[in-house]
Structure formats: structure tokens, C-alpha cells
Amino acid sequence: MSAYEACAAHTQRGGLAVSAAGVFWLQSDPAEGNANLWYLSEQGPARLGPDGLGIRSRVNGYGGGALAASDTGVFVVGEDQQIRFIDLADGTCSLLTDDPGATYGGLIADAPRQRVLAVREAGGEQQLVAVSVDGELRTLHSGQDFYSAPALSADGRKLAWTSWQLPDMPWVRSRLWTAGVVQDGGLRECRHWPTPSEASVQQPVFDRARLWVLSDHAGWWQPWYLDTLIGDGLWHSGQSAELDHANAPWQLGECHHCPLANGGWARVQYRNGSGELWLLSPEGGDAFRVARDYSDFRYLRASGGSLYCVARSATHLDAVLQIELQTGQARILAGGENPLPGSRPALPLDIEVPALEHGEQPVHGFFYTPKLASPELPPLILMAHGGPTSAAYPVFSPQVQYWCQRGFAVAEVNYRGSSGFGRKFRLALEGRWGEADVEDMERTADHLVSVGLVDGRRVFIQGRSSGGYTALMAMIQSRKFTAGASMFGVTDPLRLRAMTHRFESGYLDWLLGPPGANPERWRERTPLYHADCIAAPMIFFQGGQDKVVVPEQTRAMVDAMKAAGRTSELHWFEQEGHGFRHQANQADMLERMFSFYRRHGRKANERAENMS
Structure with a gap:
């Protein structure tokens, strides 16, 4: 294998998004040095969007969260750092922001309001913003040095996010925030939730009346929840192993845990540097490990009776997986190619x-x-x-x-x-x-x-x-x-x-x-x-x-x-x-x-x- 062949083989996949419209992900093109939008068509994996549309966020220098899917289309951040909407009905690609000097990332779709939420960075400041499909830009929250991980409740009436202040990094000390979303899309009752001790918090997600987050105030990034209906500010343990359930949040848009339709959970945990994917049954019942051939998992998304993610292994290229929740059976939707046909790679x-x-x-x-x-x-x-x-x-x-x-x-x-x-x-x-x-x-x-x-x-x-x-x-x-x-x-x-x-x-x-x-x-x-x-x-x-x-x-x-x-x-x-x-x-x-x-x-x- 020549050096050229070694690099050419390494197609990376990431930025997974799932909605009623389908399954979407970003896929690198080693020859061009950029990432393109792909989706799962009836014929299999296929490119989506106009030719030459490279997708990449540069928020914080490392980006992330350059892709979000709604029921009618896909929001992406182009190489020019502007947000676009690709309408799946007619294939048109519309420029939503014309904001020179600004960068966007951490996208999540707010489908009922036909808009996307994002972190905007410009002029040495960041804000949490909303951008409608008509191109209207609205600032939702400002005043913090850095923003990350916006998350909407299922009914769209609550929003959570994290922030941190200089000189901290997000893996040293950060804050969890919530707010109510009013009818016109603005926020009310914005407040932060102090952790029991100094902590890094990341990846908030709503599951009915509970707000879950990964916090390391007990020594590891573990799942904790707050009951937002009671609003008493108490942190409740998710009763998980003393292992990190996420990696350092260098990029926006990471997701290592998500609630499942059956009331259970999917969670990643890292043991001596190797990732494991676990499915937990409702009410804290039995857990079982799935996709054992893989050793790292990113961008967990649940839809219907399936879990979707991007998985990596020691022997194959990145794969987009679909895992049946009932059986734990994993199916490769895209990727997973053997990069060294005819030979076996060196194993870790x-x-x-x-x-x-x-x-x-x-x-x-x-x-x-x-x-x-x-x-x-x-x-x-x-x-x-x-x-x-x-x-x-x-x-x-x-x-x-x-x-x-x-x-x-x-x-x-x-x-x-x-x-x-x-x-x-x-x-x-x-x-x-x-x-x-x-x-x-x-x-x-x-x-x-x-x-x-x-x-x-x-x-x-x-x-x-x-x-x-x-x-x-x-x-x-x-x-x-x-x-x-x-x-x-x-x-x-x-x-x-x-x-x-x-x-x-x-x-x-x-x-x-x-x-x-x-x-x-x-x-x-x-x-x-x-x-x-x-x-x-x-x-x-x-x-x-x-x-x-x-x-x-x-x-x-x-x-x-x-x-x-x-x-x-x-x-x-x-x-x-x-x-x-x-x-x-x-x-x-x-x-x-x-x-x-x-x-x-x-x-x-x-x-x-x-x-x-």
C-alpha cells in the first residue's frame, strides 16, 4: 500500500442527522479535501445538493454541527460559513444568511417554526440565534463568551444549551441553561442550573419532563437529569458506570447519548480509550451492548424503532449504522468498506x-x-x-x-x-x-x-x-x-x-x-x-x-x-x-x-x- 493509497482510502463520515425526511450525513472527499452532503436514497447512498457545495463550520476554529434535518429539507453550513437550506421537494438550495465575517455551527432544526437554531460567531462574540427559511436572523441569547449544544424539547416549548466564559475551556468549567420558547419563537425565563460542584457539562437533551445532561461533577462525564416540571434545581444521577460517556467537546454537535422511542436510552461509554455502545431498557432495567465490532460512536440519533450513528472500527472505514432497538442488530447503511483488500490491517x-x-x-x-x-x-x-x-x-x-x-x-x-x-x-x-x-x-x-x-x-x-x-x-x-x-x-x-x-x-x-x-x-x-x-x-x-x-x-x-x-x-x-x-x-x-x-x-x- 503506497502512502497515496493509504490516504485515498480514508473517507470520513460524520455530522449525522435524521428526520422524517430521511437519513443524512457528511462524507469527506479526500481528493478535494472537503466534505459533501449524502443521504440514503431508495437506491442506496447518494450525493445531495449542488456540485461544489463543500460543508464545514469554523466556529471556535474546530467547527461541528454543520448539518441539521427538518421534515422538509436540510440545513447546512457551507465553506463560506453561511447557512443554506436544501428543499427536498424541488432540490433547490437557498442561501439563508448573507453575513460576511460571521461563522455558524451547532445547527438544530426547529421544524414547527420552519427555522434552524445555531451558534453565531462574529466580531469576537457569540450568540445563540435562530434563522428562518425566509432568511430572518433573530438573536435568542447573548452575553456569554461561548455557546454550545442547543436542544429543543419534543413540543418545541423548551430550549436548553451550555455556555462557558473565558479563560475556561468547555471541558474545565461550563454552565447548563434552560428557557421557555414563546409563541413568536423568542425566549423567556432564561436561567442557568448550577452543578453540585465545579463541572464541565455537555450535550443536554430533553426526555419528556426531564432534562438530561452529561456532567463530570462526580468525576466522570456521566448522565444526570433535572426535573424541569418541579424546577427544584436538584441533580439526579442516571446510575451509570464510573466511565466517561463522552469525549472532550472540541466541536459542536456531538451526541453520545439519546432517548429512545420505547422509553429506554442509547449511551456511549469509554473504557480504557475504547468506545462501547449500550442500549438501556425503560425505567433503568437491563442494559446490553451492541455493535461490538466497533470501538467509537458519534452522532447518536433515534427515530422510530431504530438508532442511527456513525461508528468506527480498527479494521474498516467509518460506517453509518442502523441498529434495531428490539434485537440490537446492526446494519451498515453506508461506508464500512475494507480499506486494505487482500490483507488484514495491523490491530491495536x-x-x-x-x-x-x-x-x-x-x-x-x-x-x-x-x-x-x-x-x-x-x-x-x-x-x-x-x-x-x-x-x-x-x-x-x-x-x-x-x-x-x-x-x-x-x-x-x-x-x-x-x-x-x-x-x-x-x-x-x-x-x-x-x-x-x-x-x-x-x-x-x-x-x-x-x-x-x-x-x-x-x-x-x-x-x-x-x-x-x-x-x-x-x-x-x-x-x-x-x-x-x-x-x-x-x-x-x-x-x-x-x-x-x-x-x-x-x-x-x-x-x-x-x-x-x-x-x-x-x-x-x-x-x-x-x-x-x-x-x-x-x-x-x-x-x-x-x-x-x-x-x-x-x-x-x-x-x-x-x-x-x-x-x-x-x-x-x-x-x-x-x-x-x-x-x-x-x-x-x-x-x-x-x-x-x-x-x-x-x-x-x-x-x-x-x-x-
């Missing part, structure tokens, strides 16, 4: 690295053995995920398969700060970015070497975005890595703090502490100032249109390494942003990285042989 093996201190949680990750047979122990590539409050999941990755088919072992590490392991583990990175995450990456490498799975003389480390920062800090602090790679990684946190987008403007202070109070820590944790400490070679990849980690960050780091006499390579992709979207560029990046690793891995072997 759970790894657990013991905690450093008693009472702390171990570090989990996923290890992939190489497919290329060799009598020698394989070289290892450690992958640091981005975020850093994100996570690695045991799902098909063309990049991982690419390395395994070329003789490398791969370890994806859920270091401290990753989501999916509870609030305490997620917040353990506060003030310790570039330290705790680096410790966990190094300990994972040591563990894999000590148990005889990989060659300790050839250990590489790489990461994207904040994962690139972790890789750089590891290269600065350790001599155990043969070479490293940074893909649009952070190199100067203080400069990034001054230039990054509003969503993450307070995040760096949380990760490193306020710079005025911790100037030495910021200097110690700035890769740019320690380029001379990087003894091993580094390769860098950067997009010229990156608005998150601005391109100057990478250029300055490469220049500093060259000035210090260190080995570095820079590969520039002018039309790419934060995350490469075009398959040809993804393939080129892999091929260049492979050549780089192979060259320096060979040199490391030669040095080891000469020393012996």
Missing part, C-alpha cells in the same frame, strides 16, 4: 503503563505490531495526539497502517490530560504541559522496550499540533529518541498566546500557568528557546494557511535549530491549514517522513554497532 493491542505514584491512574494506549516480518525487533514510532485534551482511539488510521506495513511498530499514547479517563486524569495536565505528557510518552517507550516488543536503539516520536509540541519537548529533555517529527506543532507558546484564536486564548494559561506569575516555567517549556538541546534530527511539516498554529512558529523553530547547528528539515504546504486535507499532500508528508526515519534509523544502527 491495549497497553497499560503503571502509574508513577500510588493512587494515580496508569497510562493507557494502543500498540500496533509491524506487518513486515523481520528477525530483528522493530523500530518504534510514538504518536502524541493533539489537543492536548483529545484522545487516541483504537480505530482505523491509514497513517498507522502505512508505518506498520513498512516494518515499524506504532504506539498511540493517551498521556495525562487525555479525555476518556475521567476529570482528574484530564485536569492533571494543568500547569504541567510539556512535563507530564512528556513523562508519559517516555515511560511508554521504556515499557515497550523493557518487555521486548521494540528496538530501544530506534525510537521515533511525532505529533500534530499540541502533539508536535509534546514531541519537541521530549526531544529537548531526552536522548532516547532517534529522530522526531512535528506536524504544525506549537514551538513558542507565549507568541501563540498573543496570536491564537479566541476559543483557545485562555487555554495556554491553564496549561502553563499565567505567564506573569510563571515566567521561568514558560521559558523552560518553550521549544524555540532550547533548539540547541535537540541532539537528534527533526522534520517539520507546516501549512501556509494555518490559523491555529501560525506558520511563523515552525519557520522560527527551524531557523533556530539551523543556527544551533542541529539537523532539521522543513516541508511547506502553502494551501493547507491546521491539518492537511488533501490526499496528495498527506501522502507526500508520509513519504518524506518515511525517508527521513529510515535514513536516521540506519545511522543509529551503525553508531550502535560501532560502539559495540
Whole structure:
């Protein structure tokens, strides 16, 4: 499998919406680098909407919620960030907003009022708004720094949402709100519902008189409900397992739990980084797990006697699933293709690295053995995920398969700060970015070497975005890595703090502490100032249109390494942003990285042989 084929195979699906009109989802086109609207026709999956209509929200820089379905059509956010309505009766696509400088996301359809609710971002502010099919824009609520997850009751008379204020991130501290919806569509009696203790709340959903939400005030993102008829403000436990039932809300529009027509529930829970889908019978009865072949689930939607979702697995591409509630039987509606015909992909093996201190949680990750047979122990590539409050999941990755088919072992590490392991583990990175995450990456490498799975003389480390920062800090602090790679990684946190987008403007202070109070820590944790400490070679990849980690960050780091006499390579992709979207560029990046690793891995072997 060539790098080009690996990337071309990876069609992603997401943004699922279900209504009386049908089942709709977004599907990426790797060749074009954008997402298109698809639906389930009588003949099977089919494109919907005019040619060239790319769909993507950029709210908060990471988007989400760019699709919502009503009974007569579909609302979408185009690449120009304006909302459109596709009428299913005649196929027309109408522009509903003409709002230069604004971005929209988090769409939900308000079918009885023939409108869509959305989060609007413009001029450094956000509002909760409604947009009618006639193009009328109405502000429903404002005054909070950030908005997310609008949810309507079945009768359309109640609305819930979440918000948070700077400098917080939504996975640190956020608020739950409700309001009544009056006849003309406005809101009344807006109020927020304090959690029993500090918490991150997400994904509110109404189920008759109860408002359910995922809150981590008890240590995990678990289901809790409030009785909105009584309105006493009491939080009632959903009696669920002590596991996260959602991941970090980087994007709008996520849904990991939903009520079912039979009175039961569908819920996702993450166990050691792997997602499980459970159906619960009414009144808290027996629960049973479904779709066991899959390890991550997003966008849960219920309609009639079925549950719909987007599911991912370690062996196949993303699939749109329909699950019969009565039997639990799963049927693939779209996707689920075998990306490697004629061969079996490398499968993830759970790894657990013991905690450093008693009472702390171990570090989990996923290890992939190489497919290329060799009598020698394989070289290892450690992958640091981005975020850093994100996570690695045991799902098909063309990049991982690419390395395994070329003789490398791969370890994806859920270091401290990753989501999916509870609030305490997620917040353990506060003030310790570039330290705790680096410790966990190094300990994972040591563990894999000590148990005889990989060659300790050839250990590489790489990461994207904040994962690139972790890789750089590891290269600065350790001599155990043969070479490293940074893909649009952070190199100067203080400069990034001054230039990054509003969503993450307070995040760096949380990760490193306020710079005025911790100037030495910021200097110690700035890769740019320690380029001379990087003894091993580094390769860098950067997009010229990156608005998150601005391109100057990478250029300055490469220049500093060259000035210090260190080995570095820079590969520039002018039309790419934060995350490469075009398959040809993804393939080129892999091929260049492979050549780089192979060259320096060979040199490391030669040095080891000469020393012996």
C-alpha cells in the first residue's frame, strides 16, 4: 500500500442527522479535501445538493454541527460559513444568511417554526440565534463568551444549551441553561442550573419532563437529569458506570447519548480509550451492548424503532449504522468498506503503563505490531495526539497502517490530560504541559522496550499540533529518541498566546500557568528557546494557511535549530491549514517522513554497532 493509497482510502463520515425526511450525513472527499452532503436514497447512498457545495463550520476554529434535518429539507453550513437550506421537494438550495465575517455551527432544526437554531460567531462574540427559511436572523441569547449544544424539547416549548466564559475551556468549567420558547419563537425565563460542584457539562437533551445532561461533577462525564416540571434545581444521577460517556467537546454537535422511542436510552461509554455502545431498557432495567465490532460512536440519533450513528472500527472505514432497538442488530447503511483488500490491517493491542505514584491512574494506549516480518525487533514510532485534551482511539488510521506495513511498530499514547479517563486524569495536565505528557510518552517507550516488543536503539516520536509540541519537548529533555517529527506543532507558546484564536486564548494559561506569575516555567517549556538541546534530527511539516498554529512558529523553530547547528528539515504546504486535507499532500508528508526515519534509523544502527 503506497502512502497515496493509504490516504485515498480514508473517507470520513460524520455530522449525522435524521428526520422524517430521511437519513443524512457528511462524507469527506479526500481528493478535494472537503466534505459533501449524502443521504440514503431508495437506491442506496447518494450525493445531495449542488456540485461544489463543500460543508464545514469554523466556529471556535474546530467547527461541528454543520448539518441539521427538518421534515422538509436540510440545513447546512457551507465553506463560506453561511447557512443554506436544501428543499427536498424541488432540490433547490437557498442561501439563508448573507453575513460576511460571521461563522455558524451547532445547527438544530426547529421544524414547527420552519427555522434552524445555531451558534453565531462574529466580531469576537457569540450568540445563540435562530434563522428562518425566509432568511430572518433573530438573536435568542447573548452575553456569554461561548455557546454550545442547543436542544429543543419534543413540543418545541423548551430550549436548553451550555455556555462557558473565558479563560475556561468547555471541558474545565461550563454552565447548563434552560428557557421557555414563546409563541413568536423568542425566549423567556432564561436561567442557568448550577452543578453540585465545579463541572464541565455537555450535550443536554430533553426526555419528556426531564432534562438530561452529561456532567463530570462526580468525576466522570456521566448522565444526570433535572426535573424541569418541579424546577427544584436538584441533580439526579442516571446510575451509570464510573466511565466517561463522552469525549472532550472540541466541536459542536456531538451526541453520545439519546432517548429512545420505547422509553429506554442509547449511551456511549469509554473504557480504557475504547468506545462501547449500550442500549438501556425503560425505567433503568437491563442494559446490553451492541455493535461490538466497533470501538467509537458519534452522532447518536433515534427515530422510530431504530438508532442511527456513525461508528468506527480498527479494521474498516467509518460506517453509518442502523441498529434495531428490539434485537440490537446492526446494519451498515453506508461506508464500512475494507480499506486494505487482500490483507488484514495491523490491530491495536491495549497497553497499560503503571502509574508513577500510588493512587494515580496508569497510562493507557494502543500498540500496533509491524506487518513486515523481520528477525530483528522493530523500530518504534510514538504518536502524541493533539489537543492536548483529545484522545487516541483504537480505530482505523491509514497513517498507522502505512508505518506498520513498512516494518515499524506504532504506539498511540493517551498521556495525562487525555479525555476518556475521567476529570482528574484530564485536569492533571494543568500547569504541567510539556512535563507530564512528556513523562508519559517516555515511560511508554521504556515499557515497550523493557518487555521486548521494540528496538530501544530506534525510537521515533511525532505529533500534530499540541502533539508536535509534546514531541519537541521530549526531544529537548531526552536522548532516547532517534529522530522526531512535528506536524504544525506549537514551538513558542507565549507568541501563540498573543496570536491564537479566541476559543483557545485562555487555554495556554491553564496549561502553563499565567505567564506573569510563571515566567521561568514558560521559558523552560518553550521549544524555540532550547533548539540547541535537540541532539537528534527533526522534520517539520507546516501549512501556509494555518490559523491555529501560525506558520511563523515552525519557520522560527527551524531557523533556530539551523543556527544551533542541529539537523532539521522543513516541508511547506502553502494551501493547507491546521491539518492537511488533501490526499496528495498527506501522502507526500508520509513519504518524506518515511525517508527521513529510515535514513536516521540506519545511522543509529551503525553508531550502535560501532560502539559495540
